[in-house]
Amino acid sequence: MLTQTAYHVVSHSAPPVSHLGRGFGASTEAASLDQTMHLMGATMSYPRNTEIFGENESADYIYKVVSGSVRTYKILSDGRRQVAGFYLPGDIFGLQFGDEHSFSAETITDAKVLVVRRRAFDALAGRDASIARELFALSSKELRRMQKRVLLLIKSAQERVASFLLEMAERVPASNAIELPMSRQDIADYLGLTIETVSRTLTALETSAAIALPTSRRVVLRNRSALNRMNG
Amino acid sequence: MLTQTAYHVVSHSAPPVSHLGRGFGASTEAASLDQTMHLMGATMSYPRNTEIFGENESADYIYKVVSGSVRTYKILSDGRRQVAGFYLPGDIFGLQFGDEHSFSAETITDAKVLVVRRRAFDALAGRDASIARELFALSSKELRRMQKRVLLLIKSAQERVASFLLEMAERVPASNAIELPMSRQDIADYLGLTIETVSRTLTALETSAAIALPTSRRVVLRNRSALNRMNG
DNA sequence: CGACCATTTGATATGGATCAAGCGATGTGG
DNA sequence: CCACATCGCTTGATCCATATCAAATGGTCG
Numbered sequence: 001m002l003t004q005t006a007y008h009v010v011s012h013s014a015p016p017v018s019h020l021g022r023g024f025g026a027s028t029e030a031a032s033l034d035q036t037m038h039l040m041g042a043t044m045s046y047p048r049n050t051e052i053f054g055e056n057e058s059a060d061y062i063y064k065v066v067s068g069s070v071r072t073y074k075i076l077s078d079g080r081r082q083v084a085g086f087y088l089p090g091d092i093f094g095l096q097f098g099d100e101h102s103f104s105a106e107t108i109t110d111a112k113v114l115v116v117r118r119r120a121f122d123a124l125a126g127r128d129a130s131i132a133r134e135l136f137a138l139s140s141k142e143l144r145r146m147q148k149r150v151l152l153l154i155k156s157a158q159e160r161v162a163s164f165l166l167e168m169a170e171r172v173p174a175s176n177a178i179e180l181p182m183s184r185q186d187i188a189d190y191l192g193l194t195i196e197t198v199s200r201t202l203t204a205l206e207t208s209a210a211i212a213l214p215t216s217r218r219v220v221l222r223n224r225s226a227l228n229r230m231n232g
Numbered sequence: 233m234l235t236q237t238a239y240h241v242v243s244h245s246a247p248p249v250s251h252l253g254r255g256f257g258a259s260t261e262a263a264s265l266d267q268t269m270h271l272m273g274a275t276m277s278y279p280r281n282t283e284i285f286g287e288n289e290s291a292d293y294i295y296k297v298v299s300g301s302v303r304t305y306k307i308l309s310d311g312r313r314q315v316a317g318f319y320l321p322g323d324i325f326g327l328q329f330g331d332e333h334s335f336s337a338e339t340i341t342d343a344k345v346l347v348v349r350r351r352a353f354d355a356l357a358g359r360d361a362s363i364a365r366e367l368f369a370l371s372s373k374e375l376r377r378m379q380k381r382v383l384l385l386i387k388s389a390q391e392r393v394a395s396f397l398l399e400m401a402e403r404v405p406a407s408n409a410i411e412l413p414m415s416r417q418d419i420a421d422y423l424g425l426t427i428e429t430v431s432r433t434l435t436a437l438e439t440s441a442a443i444a445l446p447t448s449r450r451v452v453l454r455n456r457s458a459l460n461r462m463n464g
Numbered sequence: 465c466g467a468c469c470a471t472t473t474g475a476t477a478t479g480g481a482t483c484a485a486g487c488g489a490t491g492t493g494g
Numbered sequence: 495c496c497a498c499a500t501c502g503c504t505t506g507a508t509c510c511a512t513a514t515c516a517a518a519t520g521g522t523c524g
Contacts, residue, residue, distance in 0.1 A: 074383070076383065076464055077464045078464055080386075082382070082383055082386060084379075084382075097368070097369075097371070097372030097375055097376075098372060098376075102376070102379060136329070137329075139329070139371070139375075140329030140330060142375070143329055143371075143374070143375055143378065144329075144330075144334070146375065146378045146379065146382065147316075147334060147378065149382050150314070150316075150378065150381055150382060150385065151306070151308065151314055153382065153385035153386065153424065154312075154314060154385065154424035156479080156480095157479075157480065183502070183503090184502070184503065184504095185502085192385065192386035193480075193481090194480075194481055194482080195502090195503080195504095196480085196481075196482080196503095196504080196505085197479090197480055197481075199503060199504055199505085200480090200504080200505080202504095203504075203505085215489095216488095216489095216502075216503060216504085232308055232309045232310060388511080388512095389511075389512070415470070415471090416470070416471065416472095417470085425512080425513090426512075426513060426514080427470090427471080428471095428472085428473085428512085428513075428514080429511090429512060429513075431471060431472055431473085432472080432473080432512095434472095435472075435473085447521090448470075448471060448472085448520090448521090
């Protein structure tokens with residue numbers, strides 16, 4: 001098993017190893033915001049299954065996935081885990097209204113993450129209205145994703161899984177083939193289902209020719225309109 | 233049954249009757265924001281079960297409950313209704329990142345609502361940083377409520393109902409007695425349960441002496457720690 | 465008093481959880 | 495290079511919480 005080897009700073013100055021910030025939605029950034037982050041930030045490398053920040057740490061950084069993938073989650077008092085979101089290359093996470101993270105963030109695979117000090121960023125947003133607007137737009141996107149999840153969680157297992165696949169497919173445009181970086185357990189904890197139900201539902205979708213599963217982590221959408229119909 | 237009688241303007245200038253803006257969380261306002269709303273706004277009266285704004289209308293107004301209570305909701309394609317939030321006197325709703333509402337808003341009881349043009353408000357926020365900060369804080373609160381709901385919706389019926397009661401109790405401090413303005417159906421649609429399950433769960437909580445139900449709309453919290461324990 | 469609507473209560477059905485076992489891929493040590 | 499352990503995933507059998515269907519009760523208003 002892979003554990004917490006030393007983080008590897010890839011470029012620019014090195015931020016402290018204990019990091020903060022918080023994410024719950026994925027967003028593709030606009031031009032200027034993106035450029036700014038690259039100018040101000042440092043790229044860090046993490047092995048897979050490594051914590052990037054923990055719940056209740058103060059949210060001093062904003063993050064952008066350069067390569068690999070990340071999940072944010074929360075452990076409930078009864079020990080169950082609720083996965084809040086998945087972040088793929090290009091996605092920004094750690095956006096947080098308050099001072100403290102309400103989720104933890106971990107790499108799913110080996111990943112490179114661009115890390116930017118929130119304070120520097122906020123200062124910039126104060127001077128540059130377009131940056132402020134972009135930040136606001138990102139938060140707005142997060143909120144919308146959140147709303148979508150609330151609607152998802154009152155639906156059936158099939159609907160949840162279909163929604164999940166369509167959501168993932170949106171992020172990898174120009175193809176019906178999706179490579180899922182996350183495990184069935186991750187998906188289950190994201191959708192509020194068990195691993196068995198996720199597995200069975202995927203099998204059922206394959207049987208009904210809505211999808212194909214060349215391997216367990218690769219999904220081909222064969223019939224999007226059928227999936228959309230389930231999606232509600 | 234009460235239907236759409238003419239709205240009654242109570243004070244100040246009258247905004248158009250077709251209104252917009254969108255709400256999904258409740259918030260008690262801070263001083264200056266509150267004062268500003270009262271200075272700039274008009275108070276409207278609505279009979280109970282009356283639409284204040286509809287989904288997909290443009291979000292031109294921000295609202296504050298003066299008296300009575302309001303629910304925001306969405307009708308799903310399968311006809312089910314998801315209630316997004318309940319708003320009691322003092323709560324602000326219609327806060328919306330985007331241009332269009334993603335929910336509808338209706339009165340639950342007869343209600344007076346303070347209505348303020350969003351544009352005037354935004355202009356003010358541009359000049360007054362403290363107003364901007366307050367608006368931001370409200371959005372932040374909304375987001376946190378949303379996150380709480382996501383966690384709620386993966387829990388059991390008992391946990392959901394207990395959470396709901398505690399949430400309502402927080403809004404009417406200094407007492408363990410809650411007067412619920414909303415029907416069992418409203419509660420069920422808020423918690424993603426059926427009306428029967430809500431009713432049975434309340435009965436069970438009463439049987440276990442966690443609450444008392446002097447009337448169906450009045451709940452007395454008898455054992456908060458028991459409820460908190462269920463809450464997780 | 466009677467009609468209507470909200471709520472509760474009862475009986476049964478069912479989707480997804482839980483418990484349990486098998487299977488395939490991947491990696492390790494011999 | 496193969497045998498075996500491990501891990502992630504699938505599949506099967508059963509159970510249980512909540513939904514669904516149905517009826518009774520209670521409260522409100524004309």
